[in-house]
Amino acid sequence: MIDAMWIWGAIGLLLLAVEISTGTVYVLWFGISALCVALATWIFPNMPPAVQFAVFAALSIGSLAIWKLNYKKTETHSRVGQAQGEEIGRTGTVIESVNPNQNGKISFVQGLMGSREWVAVSNESIEVGSQAKVVAVEGNALRIIKI
Structure with missing residues (x-):
């Protein structure tokens, strides 16, 4: 046994x-x-x-x-390989118009988090060709404001 x-x-x-x-x-x-x-x-x-x-x-x-x-979780969202907040404040060009009711797209000269184009959301209407600044990351989209 x-x-x-x-x-x-x-x-x-x-x-x-x-x-x-x-x-x-x-x-x-x-x-x-x-x-x-x-x-x-x-x-x-x-x-x-x-x-x-x-x-x-x-x-x-x-x-x-x-x-x-x-146990205290130090970060509520995990982006492996990315410095937290690295994308906040970056500016890009709107390539598809965005308004509060419809998502658009923003493009960056240098890639941001592995891509040059991102889905953009905004509380204001921003036309194609306008410069915009990233103020937050919301899921797979970037919240932007017109500059």
Whole structure:
């Protein structure tokens, strides 16, 4: 019969492997908890299975709750490979007119976030050929104002 320590150790390593492959951070706490139970069963080899499961559940839920309470997401939107705010303030030329009811297009001399042309939205009407400045990024579109 396999010792409980080895079973909990294998479960912990398996959960950590799942965490590495998914990168969610949620499974991490379950894997660490299983490894802690493996350590506890090594120190106390006669620990009943019910106590082992109770310790695992308490450690898993407790560590997950503590992490969730203290975790602060630093950025609400992720643009991989882009400096935050790099596009704000850039000027371009409107190539399709834009108004509050219809999206248009703006073009830049030098590419912005990997492209020279972007969908543009605005609270004002801006005609083709006008110069406009980027004031915000809204999803896949740039909010612009006439300059």
